Amino acid sequence: MASGSNSTTAASEKSCSSGDPSRKYGTQDPKVRANITCIFCGKMCKGGVYRLKQHLVGGFTCVVKCTKCPEHVREEMREFMQKKEMSKVESVMNSKTYADVFDLDEEEEDEEVTGSGKASQAKKPRVKGVMNMFYGTIQSEKQKNINAVCRKELRNKACKEVARWFYDAGLPFNAANYDSFRKAVEAIGQFGPGMKPPTMYELRVPFLQGEVKEVDLLINEHKKEWKVKGCSILSDGWRDSVVQKEIINFVVNSPKGSVFIKSLDVSEVTLNADFLFKLLDAMVEEIGEKNVVQVVTDNAAAYVKAVFVIYTL
Template structure:
């Protein structure tokens, strides 16, 4: 009974496509070839009469061109190539979508009717019964590599157009929200695009609520988990709290960043706006004292802050409350103040003005810049 059904299917294919059953699309590759000697694996091209093995898949590769296993048909019309290339590309997209969903047991006959690809792809598609949780599991690396190889082979030149559309959509989003262009070099951006590609079609983007609450809270928990080894190090070897004050000239606000340094490295804890209290040593002391409480007084060895007058008073207040802590002025800030004082000396101030004028003059002319770099071993003036 099964053999008779198979023979009927092959006979119909030979006649120019045949009936594939209701609900299934006819493989257009069958229209441009004929079966040789009733062997479904041997097809003859109707344009150049070349006989190809490995089924209708090899015939389509022969007609489309660009495959190592099949020589391109020299007289195949362009509209036929476009038709077959579009069909093959759509089948790859359907296979990717199906691979992300629940897949029942399939046999080789079903796979052949679905796509008509050659034996390696049938073996890759044929798999055991998948449970409902399998769609949440990432594909194994060999499957991912095979999918990428198939995509390149099927899409060919069309793949460049598809990538251009995707990159154009990403670029428009960057322009709309005003993101800096160097954001694409972040590892998190590359990871995001990779995971979106693995998800496939039909991804529902996160809502504002998801970003504001559950996803943000989840990321905070992830960061806290990353900090756990550092906190353990603080308890064993001690740590230093570092305060870095600066002014945001764009929004005209004074900001203080708090970091913790230990032999395991430096980590950022939080940032505080201190525009209203930057001159108030008592309020700055309260902020610093709260940081000591958060990190743990027994874990803190010293506190490093600026040595401006308000911060000096803050450090003394902290030492008075916690006698075992050391207040250390920031060495970089000390050097900045020293250089500022040196720059106020008349002779140095005059020399600095001349240097700044010469520097501006050189960088206004490309030929002078090239000449300067030739004598400075390709180094710029700072």
């Protein structure tokens, strides 16, 4: 037993210089290099040496823990993985751009195949893979601190890009207050690296149509409520002093809530009682005469007269 462990140590020192110490604990399939069989339990790990290490250390969701791996090997692998993550973090923190971080492939280490041609490539500092640490199950206090700094940096960079988009497209700043914006950012984050943004076509055709359908479904729910419990029509006339337009908004309220129905530009017409009556009457028809309990409007004289006509009909 003692001689066995001595030989592993010797092998470890030797292979450390050439690359990954986990290679001695697995036999690589000569045809499919990513397939490595664990020498302890015989399990084949299909994700290269990285997966093999996860198998040996245990605690990763993507692969089962090796049941036969000796404790000192487990410890060796754990230390190696931690060291590797730390060096990745450090190189990322020292580099100006994080772009490399994002085209991560967990199996990158597979490229470190021992061979003279690849040897020089393997010596390059690797910044890829830093995101792994956020999800790793082995996190020391020091790593957590680095994560916090790293996350702050990454957030700064993301926010800067979002801000640039706002300035570029001339989006109003209060667009950032929208709940939908928060949800969009969250969803992009959940997708992870490499998300293709929606195209102009996608935004104006399929997604818009989908949204219209969803709103229709939502309004249908309200319509059912109007029939059962009745509703109020609220009309609000106002003047947009920026574009010099007279606008009337119609909203229907029921115990379920308020629904915006339409907005009319009435700048070109005289707002007399006759016109308003026609407008409100058409609205009552649209909502369903039986459902409308009351009509609420501004108290301008023309409105009052129009509403009076409706009630007396």
